[in-house]
Amino acid sequence: MKLRYLENPELKVKEVAALRKAVGWDSREDKIEKILGCTYLTAVCYDGKLLVGFVDVLSDEVDDALIRSLIVHPDYQRKGIGLRLLKMVTHRVKTDKIKTVNVLFEPELAHFYERAGFRIVGGGLIDNENEAEGF
Numbered sequence: 001m002k003l004r005y006l007e008n009p010e011l012k013v014k015e016v017a018a019l020r021k022a023v024g025w026d027s028r029e030d031k032i033e034k035i036l037g038c039t040y041l042t043a044v045c046y047d048g049k050l051l052v053g054f055v056d057v058l059s060d061e062v063d064d065a066l067i068r069s070l071i072v073h074p075d076y077q078r079k080g081i082g083l084r085l086l087k088m089v090t091h092r093v094k095t096d097k098i099k100t101v102n103v104l105f106e107p108e109l110a111h112f113y114e115r116a117g118f119r120i121v122g123g124g125l126i127d128n129e130n131e132a133e134g135f
Contacts, residue, residue, distance in 0.1 A: 001047055008041065054071045065098045
């Protein structure tokens with residue numbers, strides 16, 4: 001296993017979609033095509049030519065950065081890849097003097113994000129694609 005970590009590489013929609021599917025998410029190829037290259041920062045991990053880790057960051061480049069879609073292939077989880085990707089992007093955000101870094105995650109991942117340096121605070125989410133209509 002020879003891992004390579006890169007910032008803002010040129011990515012193929014199919015490789016990101018395949019990684020999403022590997023972790024049990026929908027592939028979202030049509031959405032990924034619109035997103036790739038349009039975020040503030042992307043960090044990835046390859047094992048040879050296989051994309052095994054991915055994270056992207058949205059930002060106004062002044063006050064806020066939002067980490068999205070941290071994905072590590074199931075065969076590569078618990079090997080430090082996710083933590084290293086987070087360290088890469090949080091270091092870059094800090095270097096660029098952006099005030100805060102935010103991330104949304106499921107409650108069972110709180111310990112992982114604490115280890116990565118995040119202070120756990122409350123929050124909420126409305127998922128317009130998956131939530132039943134309310135109100």
